[in-house]
Amino acid sequence: xxxxxxxxxxxxxxxxxxxxxxxxxxxxxxxxxxxxxxxxxxxxxxxxxxxxxxxxxxxxxxxxxxxxxxxxxxxxxxxxxxxxxxxxxxxxxx
Numbered sequence: 001x002x003x004x005x006x007x008x009x010x011x012x013x014x015x016x017x018x019x020x021x022x023x024x025x026x027x028x029x030x031x032x033x034x035x036x037x038x039x040x041x042x043x044x045x046x047x048x049x050x051x052x053x054x055x056x057x058x059x060x061x062x063x064x065x066x067x068x069x070x071x072x073x074x075x076x077x078x079x080x081x082x083x084x085x086x087x088x089x090x091x092x093x094x
Contacts, residue, residue, distance in 0.1 A: 030055045
C-alpha cells in the first residue's frame with residue numbers, strides 16, 4: 001500500500017505535503033472499529049479493554065504508515081537536493 005502523503009512541488013525550494021486521508025477519517029475508522037469490537041464484549045461478557053486495545057493497534061498501524069511516508073518524502077527530498085548540489089558543483093568547475 002502506498003503512503004498517505006503526496007509531495008507537490010512549489011516555487012523555488014518549497015514543497016507541500018498533502019495528506020490523502022484526513023485525521024477525521026482516521027478517527028471515524030477508530031470509533032467504528034471500537035464499536036464493532038464492543039459487540040462481542042457485550043454478548044460474551046469479555047473485558048471492557050479489548051475494543052480500545054484493538055483500536056489502539058489500528059492507531060499505531062496508521063502512525064507507522066505515516067512515519068514510513070515521511071521517510072519516503074525525506075529520501076526524495078534529499079535525493080533531489082543531492083542532484084542539485086552535484087549539478088551546481090559541476091557548473092562551478094567548468
